[in-house]
Amino acid sequence: MSQTPVEEMxxxxxxxELEKVVGQLxxxxxxxxxxxxxxxxxxxxxxxxxxxxxxxxxxxxxxxxDADGQPTGTTPVDPQ
Structure with missing residues (x-):
């Protein structure tokens, strides 16, 4: 098992790592x-x-x- 905090992965x-955990279990x-x-x-x-x-x-x-299906930009998404 990794010692890396999950929230930093x-x-x-x-x-x-989840696949390894499942395998062990x-x-x-x-x-x-x-x-x-x-x-x-x-x-x-x-x-x-x-x-x-x-x-x-x-x-x-x-x-x-756009009308041709090409990306024209992005709309900001609020981070959670």
């Missing part, structure tokens, strides 16, 4: 206390991935297109 890093070869810690870390990683995806979706949705 990129989408890609959080997704890669699915194998079931970790002690109960470690399983609980892994589950908590996994939940935080899932939340981070969802937040980063929502952020990207909002940025894409903010792009305006």
């Amino acid at each position: 990129s989408f890609e890093a959080a997704m890669a 699915e194998r079931g070869d970790v002690a109960l206390e470690e399983s609980i810690a892994l589950y908590e870390r996994g939940a935080a990683l899932k939340k981070r991935c969802e937040a980063k995806l929502n952020e990207a979706q909002e940025k894409v949705a903010a792009i305006t297109l």
Whole structure:
């Protein structure tokens, strides 16, 4: 498990670690206390991935297109 705070992770890093966590939990070869810690870390990683995806979706949705379908600019999106 990475020691990087979840809130500082990129989408890609959080997704890669989440996949590792899920793999460990699915194998079931970790002690109960470690399983609980892994589950908590996994939940935080899932939340981070969802937040980063929502952020990207909002940025894409903010792009305006002209009559020819070409981007003409962006509309600012309030950061959360």
